[in-house]
Amino acid sequence: MSQEEVDILKRALERERASRKAAEKILEEKSAELYEVNKKLEESHAELTVLYNKTSSQLQGVFENIVDAYVIMDLWGNILKMNEAAVALLGFKTVHDEGNLSTLVHPKEVDKVEPAFRKLFEEGSITDFKIKIRTKQNISKFVHINASIIYEDGRAVAAQGIVRDITLENEYQRAIEAEREKYRSIIANMNLGLVEVNNDDVIQMVNQSFVEMSGYDEDELIGKKGGELLVADKSSEIIQKENQKRLKGQSNSYELTVKSKAGDIRYWLISGAPNYDLKGNIIGSIGIHLDITELKNLEFQKEKLLHKLEKSNDELQEYAHIVSHDLKSPLRSIDALVSWIREDNKDKLDDRTQENFKLIQSTLEKMEHLISSVLEYSSIGFEASNNTQVNLNELINDIEQLLYIPDHITLKILRELPTVKVDKIKMQQVFQNLISNAVKYNDKEKGMIEIDVEEHKGMFKFSVKDNGVGIEKKYHDKIFKMFHALNKNKESTGVGLSIVKKIIAHYEGDIWVESEINNGTTFYFTLRK
Amino acid sequence: MKNLNILLIEDDMIEVMKLKRASGSLNLNHNITEANNGEEALKILEEKENLPHIILLDLNMPKINGIEFLKILKADDQLKYIPTIILTTSSNQRDLLECYKIGIAGYVLKPLKYEEYVSKIEKLLSYWSVNELITT
Numbered sequence: 001m002s003q004e005e006v007d008i009l010k011r012a013l014e015r016e017r018a019s020r021k022a023a024e025k026i027l028e029e030k031s032a033e034l035y036e037v038n039k040k041l042e043e044s045h046a047e048l049t050v051l052y053n054k055t056s057s058q059l060q061g062v063f064e065n066i067v068d069a070y071v072i073m074d075l076w077g078n079i080l081k082m083n084e085a086a087v088a089l090l091g092f093k094t095v096h097d098e099g100n101l102s103t104l105v106h107p108k109e110v111d112k113v114e115p116a117f118r119k120l121f122e123e124g125s126i127t128d129f130k131i132k133i134r135t136k137q138n139i140s141k142f143v144h145i146n147a148s149i150i151y152e153d154g155r156a157v158a159a160q161g162i163v164r165d166i167t168l169e170n171e172y173q174r175a176i177e178a179e180r181e182k183y184r185s186i187i188a189n190m191n192l193g194l195v196e197v198n199n200d201d202v203i204q205m206v207n208q209s210f211v212e213m214s215g216y217d218e219d220e221l222i223g224k225k226g227g228e229l230l231v232a233d234k235s236s237e238i239i240q241k242e243n244q245k246r247l248k249g250q251s252n253s254y255e256l257t258v259k260s261k262a263g264d265i266r267y268w269l270i271s272g273a274p275n276y277d278l279k280g281n282i283i284g285s286i287g288i289h290l291d292i293t294e295l296k297n298l299e300f301q302k303e304k305l306l307h308k309l310e311k312s313n314d315e316l317q318e319y320a321h322i323v324s325h326d327l328k329s330p331l332r333s334i335d336a337l338v339s340w341i342r343e344d345n346k347d348k349l350d351d352r353t354q355e356n357f358k359l360i361q362s363t364l365e366k367m368e369h370l371i372s373s374v375l376e377y378s379s380i381g382f383e384a385s386n387n388t389q390v391n392l393n394e395l396i397n398d399i400e401q402l403l404y405i406p407d408h409i410t411l412k413i414l415r416e417l418p419t420v421k422v423d424k425i426k427m428q429q430v431f432q433n434l435i436s437n438a439v440k441y442n443d444k445e446k447g448m449i450e451i452d453v454e455e456h457k458g459m460f461k462f463s464v465k466d467n468g469v470g471i472e473k474k475y476h477d478k479i480f481k482m483f484h485a486l487n488k489n490k491e492s493t494g495v496g497l498s499i500v501k502k503i504i505a506h507y508e509g510d511i512w513v514e515s516e517i518n519n520g521t522t523f524y525f526t527l528r529k
Numbered sequence: 530m531k532n533l534n535i536l537l538i539e540d541d542m543i544e545v546m547k548l549k550r551a552s553g554s555l556n557l558n559h560n561i562t563e564a565n566n567g568e569e570a571l572k573i574l575e576e577k578e579n580l581p582h583i584i585l586l587d588l589n590m591p592k593i594n595g596i597e598f599l600k601i602l603k604a605d606d607q608l609k610y611i612p613t614i615i616l617t618t619s620s621n622q623r624d625l626l627e628c629y630k631i632g633i634a635g636y637v638l639k640p641l642k643y644e645e646y647v648s649k650i651e652k653l654l655s656y657w658s659v660n661e662l663i664t665t
Binding site: 318321322326331332333336337339340364368 | 541543544546547550589617618619621624639640641642643644646
C-alpha cells in the first residue's frame with residue numbers, strides 16, 4: 001500500500017472518527033433532552049394523579065354527602081353503588097348491601113316500571129318519575145326519581161339516579177286536596193247559595209243551591225251580571241252600592257229583593273265579602289245567599305196583623321163610645337120622663353110613689369155611672385209617647401187637692417216617693433182609685449191613709465194603707481175583677497180596681513191586697529224601676 | 530133678651546120634648562124648629578129667607594151624622610155663618626176635637642138628670658140671646 005493510500009485511509013478514518021464523535025455528541029444531547037422530557041412527563045403525571053385523586057375524592061365526598069339519595073344501578077336494576085341517604089331512604093342497612101331496585105316497587109305500581117326503564121334507555125334519561133315503593137323495612141313511601149344512563153365507549157353500561165322522598169309532600173297535597181274536596185262538597189250541598197263575581201259583578205261561579213234559588217241554570221248565570229239578571233225594583237242600585245263596599249274591602253250583610261227566573265219575587269239575605277287573589281288584590285266578591293222569603297212573609301204578615309190589631313183596637317174604642325152613647329140615651333129619656341111625671345103630678349102622688357120615683361132616678365144614675373166606667377176601662381190605651389218622668393210625691397199632692405178628703409182622715413207619705421217614667425194620667429188613676437177607696441171605706445173616728453215605698457230587686461213596691469173597714473179574705477182576688485164592688489152604693493161600680501190592675505199590669509207590675517176586717521186594708525203594687 | 534130662632538137637629542123624640550119643655554118652663558119664647566135628621570135640616574135650610582139664628586146639633590144620628598152635617602154646613606157660603614152648638618152625649622175626645630176643627634160655636638154634653646139639663650139649656654139660650662146675631 002502506498003503512502004498516499006495510507007494517508008487517504010488515515011484521513012478517511014479521521015473523518016469517520018470525527019463524524020462518529022459528532023453523532024455520539026448528538027445522541028448524547030438527544031438523550032439528555034429525552035431525559036428532560038421524560039422527567040417532565042413524570043412530573044406532570046404525578047401532578048395529574050394528585051389532581052385525579054383529589055377530584056375523585058371530592059366526587060366521592062359529594063356522592064357520600066349528598067342529601068338526596070344517589071344510586072347507581074346496572075341495566076337490570078341491581079344496585080352497584082348507593083350513598084347513605086339512599087340506604088336510609090330504601091331501608092338498607094349499609095352502603096354495601098345488595099339489592100335490586102325493581103323489587104322495591106310497591107306491588108300496585110309495578111306496571112309503571114317497565115315504561116320508565118324503556119324511556120330511560122331510549123332517551124338516556126328520565127325526570128320527574130314518581131312511584132310508590134315499599135322499602136326493605138316494609139314502609140310505603142312515595143318517591144321522585146331523576147335518572148340518566150352512564151355510557152362507556154358509547155355503550156350503556158349503567159344508570160345513576162337521584163331519589164327523593166316526597167311522601168310527606170304528597171300527604172300535604174292530599175290533605176289539601178281533601179280539604180278542598182270537603183269545602184267543595186260543603187259549598188255544593190249547603191242550603192246557602194254561593195256566588196263568586198268579579199269586580200264588574202259578572203258571575204264567575206255559583207253552587208247548586210244558588211242555581212235552585214234563582215231558577216236559572218249554571219250556564220245561564222255564569223258570565224252574566226247578577227244585578228241585571230236577578231234585578232227586582234231597586235235591587236240593582238243596592239248591588240252596585242254593595243259592590244263598592246267590596247272594592248274597599250268591606251264585608252257585611254244586606255237584604256235584597258230579587259226576581260227568580262219563574263218571575264217570583266224572593267227575598268234574600270246576602271253576606272258579601274271581598275275576594276282576593278294570591279297577591280292580595282281584590283278581584284271581586286263572594287256572596288252567600290239565604291232565601292228569607294218565608295221569614296219576610298211572616299214579617300209582613302206580622303206587620304199586617306199589627307196594623308189590623310191597631311185598627312180593631314181603634315174600632316173597639318169607637319164602638320165602646322157608641323155603645324155607651326146608645327145605652328145612656330134611653331136612661332136620659334127615662335130620667336126626663338120621670339121628672340115630668342113627678343112635676344106634673346106633684347099634688348096627686350103620695351109620698352111613697354114620690355119616693356119610688358126617686359129610687360128609679362138614683363138607679364138610673366147608678367146605671368149611667370156603670371156605663372161610664374165600662375167605657376173608661378175599655379178606653380185605657382197606652383202610648384209610650386205619653387210616658388214622662390213623674391214625681392209621685394207631687395202626684396199625690398195633686399190628688400189630695402182633687403179628691404174630697406174629709407177632715408177626720410189624714411193622708412201621709414211615709415218615705416219619699418221616687419220619680420218614675422210612666423203615663424202621668426194613668427198613674428194618677430191608680431193612686432186616685434186606691435186613695436178614694438181608702439176614704440170611702442173608712443169608718444173610724446180618726447181615719448188615716450199611709451202611702452209608702454220600698455225598693456226591692458229592681459222594683460219599687462208601693463203600699464196604700466188605711467185603717468178602714470177591711471176586706472174579707474175570700475174577696476181578696478175578686479175585688480180586682482170587673483163589677484165586683486163589695487158595697488153596692490151609688491159610687492161603687494166595681495170597675496175602679498180593675499182599671500188599677502189593668503194599668504199596673506201594663507207596666508209589668510203586680511198588685512195584691514192584705515187586709516183585716518175592721519182594722520184596715522193595705523194595697524201593694526210593684527213597678528219596674 | 531130677644532127671641533131666638535132655633536133649629537134643633539135631633540132624632541130622639543124625647544130629646545125634642547125636653548128642649549121644648551125646658552124652654553117653656555123657663556118662660557122663654559124662643560122659636561124652635563125641629564129636624565129629625567140632617568137631610569131634613571138641609572131642606573129647612575134651603576129656605577134662605579128664614580134661616581135660624583143658631584143650630585143645636587146632635588152628633589149621633591142615622592143617615593147623615595152630626596159631623597157629616599157640620600161639614601156640609603161649613604162648606605156652604607151662607608150657612609157657615611150660623612153658630613152651631615153641639616148637643617150630645619158623646620164625651621169622645623176625638624169627636625170634640627173634630628167638631629172644633631170643622632168649626633162650632635159650642636159643645637154641650639147632655640147630662641143624665643133632667644134638672645141639670647134644664648140648667649145647662651137655660652145658660653146656653655140666655656148666652657145666645659144676648660149675642661148679636663146675623664139676621665136675614
